Amino acid sequence: MRSFLRLLSAERLKLAKSRFRWLLPASPLLAAVVGLLSNPPAGAPPRVEFAVVLSGMSFLHAMLLLPILTGILASVVCRYEHAGGGWKLLLSMPVTRPQLYAAKYALIALHLAAVQALFGALAAAVFYVRGFEGPLPWDMLLQSAAGGWIASLPLAALQLGVSLAWSSFAAPLAVNVVFTLPNILIVNSADVGPYYPWAQPLLAMVPRDGETFGALGLPLESLTVTVLGSFIVFLAGGLLYFQRKDI
Amino acid sequence: MSEWIIQTKDLCKSYRGRLAVDHVNLNIARGEIYGFLGPNGAGKTTTIRMLLGLIKPTRGSVEIFGKSLKREKLHILRKIGSLVEYPSYYGHLTAVENLEAIRRILDVPKTRIAQVLETVGLTKDAKRPVKGFSLGMKQRLGIAAALLGEPEMLILDEPTNGLDPSGILEIRELIKAMPKQHGITVLVSSHLLSEVEQMASTVGIIRQGRMVFQDTIESLRRQSEGSISVAVSEPEEALLALLRMGFRGKLENGRIALERTDDQSVARIVKALVEQNHAVYRVEEKRKSLEELFLQIVGEGGGA
Structure with missing residues (x-):
């Protein structure tokens, strides 16, 4: 555990000075703009009104930008190793491959958590700025932000695996976009939506008491199975591959 | 056996049925500078990657510090510093930050960073981003990184490749000082004998994956009399x-x-x-x- 934490802090140092971190707040900020401009149906109770606003914020963020950001992060954490022959340097040090894999994965997950926390905070700000009545619906916000985080973890595992395998920076991103774009159609399908890993962040982020169509508003259980299943498959696949890879 | 720091037995690595390393028996004694020679593509780097556990041998075994690399890899790697092929660095970080990233993994005191920078003569450039370094400076930074964990063994793969004559001389002097000043055993590979003969005490020559000569440099000299x-x-x-x-x-x-x-x-x-x-x-x-x-x-x- 100690050596894992040391690795994590070394990884953090490499990323701390990277320009990529400026990409992180982009999507939540864009979502906040959407939240400020959207028009909730008049006359509904404030909680439902806010749910509609939150859905609007989630759409752009979780359908496209969050999955793509996950891929970018995975590419970024591997970038410096691919560019400078760093795999040899790292792996000829006293660290095991699963430790290194875990450190890279943890770094992606932590950054995604920060993005989702910012999203939650900005959604709360939208709630106050637009002057919704009543108390802030904490449960709804928390479920949306945390749900989006958890649902993006399997994608992070897959993208980390792909990024480890390909030394190119752009190729893993292309894979990511190719799988993310169909989201636009798939979230409308109640048949495919629940089983498509790339659609899960959006399905998890849209408030349960908002609108219901297509795959939206499905019971949490079906999401859990897809997210957990794909997480195990993608993580195990990436780890097995990395363990056997010739450096 | 006496003090073999590195000993390989019938080490083999095959790629698609072709033996890139063919029954290599490497014997490196404590405190010596071992010159590992051979033309490009003879199997030097492949052998070195196996010594560092970066790739798995197809057959044969590696013993380092008298222990099996397979079973005690982390323990062995902790005492080895290495530089394989070209120096690895993070260009957007300064020399100090590059070493700090490695220091955090090795868990050595912060004072080591200044010490190794001093050893390789980079103290002056410590605060500059590495992407502005010359190849010679990057190579020296690579050696500094290899020295950070106070290793007992240094494995340097073609450390003078691509350097100008003064850069080659600097690296050579640096390597020559290792056994004397720090008690470090050195394995240094090269495709040029002239580069190694002035510092190595023993040479191993590899050709098409096979070891064709392994003895002291004096013995090689005697043959050329x-x-x-x-x-x-x-x-x-x-x-x-x-x-x-x-x-x-x-x-x-x-x-x-x-x-x-x-x-x-x-x-x-x-x-x-x-x-x-x-x-x-x-x-x-x-x-x-x-x-x-x-x-x-x-x-x-x-x-x-």
């Missing part, structure tokens, strides 16, 4: 006379070629030839350079 070539008026008769006296030699292009001969023997040969009324036209020493010998070893058939 010259022969004496004598031009006389009647070479056949003269050679017979010399063979009768117990010298070893043969006729080569109408001249007598005598193997490894000291000054006194040469004096006796000339005296004998003159006394037997042969006209001695020329007495020449023919030296094979180490480089020629190296090329000969490397160029020979696989059976050597």
Whole structure:
């Protein structure tokens, strides 16, 4: 555990000075703009009104930008190793491959958590700025932000695996976009939506008491199975591959 | 066995059925500088990657510090510093930050960073981003990184590749100081004998995946010692006379070629030839350079 934490802090140092971190707040900020401009149906109770606003914020963020950001992060954490022959340097040090894999994965997950926390905070700000009545619906916000985080973890595992395998920076991103774009159609399908890993962040982020169509508003259980299943498959696949890879 | 720091037994690595490393038995003793030589593509880097556990051998075993690399990899790697092929660095970080990233993994005191920068002479440039470094400086930073964990063994793969003469000299002086000043055993690979012969005490020569020579540099020098070539008026008769006296030699292009001969023997040969009324036209020493010998070893058939 100690050596894992040391690795994590070394990884953090490499990323701390990277320009990529400026990409992180982009999507939540864009979502906040959407939240400020959207028009909730008049006359509904404030909680439902806010749910509609939150859905609007989630759409752009979780359908496209969050999955793509996950891929970018995975590419970024591997970038410096691919560019400078760093795999040899790292792996000829006293660290095991699963430790290194875990450190890279943890770094992606932590950054995604920060993005989702910012999203939650900005959604709360939208709630106050637009002057919704009543108390802030904490449960709804928390479920949306945390749900989006958890649902993006399997994608992070897959993208980390792909990024480890390909030394190119752009190729893993292309894979990511190719799988993310169909989201636009798939979230409308109640048949495919629940089983498509790339659609899960959006399905998890849209408030349960908002609108219901297509795959939206499905019971949490079906999401859990897809997210957990794909997480195990993608993580195990990436780890097995990395363990056997010739450096 | 005595103090072998690294010992490999019948180490093999095959790629698609072709043996890139073919039953290599490497023996490296404590405190020496071992020059690992061979042309490009002979299997040096593949062997080194196996020593560092970056790739798994197809067959054979690696023992380092008397322990099996397979079973005690982390323990062994903690005591090895390495630089494989080209230096690894994070260009957007400064020299100090690069070393700090490695220091956090190795868990050594922060003071080590200043020490290793001093050792490789980069103290002045410590705060500059590494992407602005020259290749020689990057190479020195790579060696600094390898030294950070106070290793007992240093593995350097082609550390002078691509450097200019002054850069080569700097790295060479740095490596030469390792056993003396820090008690570190060094394995240094190169495709040029001339680069290694001035610092290595032992050399191993690998050719098409096979070890074709492994001994001290003196032994290699002895093999390259010259022969004496004598031009006389009647070479056949003269050679017979010399063979009768117990010298070893043969006729080569109408001249007598005598193997490894000291000054006194040469004096006796000339005296004998003159006394037997042969006209001695020329007495020449023919030296094979180490480089020629190296090329000969490397160029020979696989059976050597």
